[in-house]
Amino acid sequence: MSPRALERLRARTSPVQSWYLDLLLLDTYYSGHKYHHTASATLFYALREGLAMVAEEGLENRWERHRRNHQAFVAGIEAMGLTMRVRNPSDRLWTLNTPCVPEGVDDAQVRKFLLEKRGIEIAGGFGRSRAKSSASA
Secondary structure: OOHHHHHHHHOOOOOOOOOOOOHHHHHHHHHHOOOOOOOOHHHHHHHHHHHHHHHHHOHHHHHHHHHHHHHHHHHHHHHOOOOEOOOOHHHOEOOEOOEOOOOOOOHHHHHHHHHHHHOOOOOOOOHHHOOOOOOOO
16 A cells, blocks of 8 residues: 555544454554464455456456446436435446435335345445434344
8 A cells, every 4th residue: 555545544543344454454564574363264265256257257347237237226216216325427336326315214124124025235324324213224
């Protein structure tokens, strides 16, 4: 990572949430050879398999599939009268879709229903995007 990125990481005031990609922890190894952890072998197998799947499909084909699916999803959301959190289409990530929850809708209850009845799990968001409803999902 760049020196600027490392400086930003060192200035963090909240703890890192991911043990597997704690860059500050990894930096202690690279800068001072302090042992940090042994990565799980299954993670390496999963990474290898994931990269093999990308190679088999072809990177350009994969990006195109994600773009197509994203556009179809957004078209469906907009057809229902909903909006996307990221208003400018060119600023959206094709692999992360964030529709806005309409006023008066308890998103936790919707997410609970989808998980229990349809097997669809939807995250409630993080930080400012975190759900503000009283029900738990």
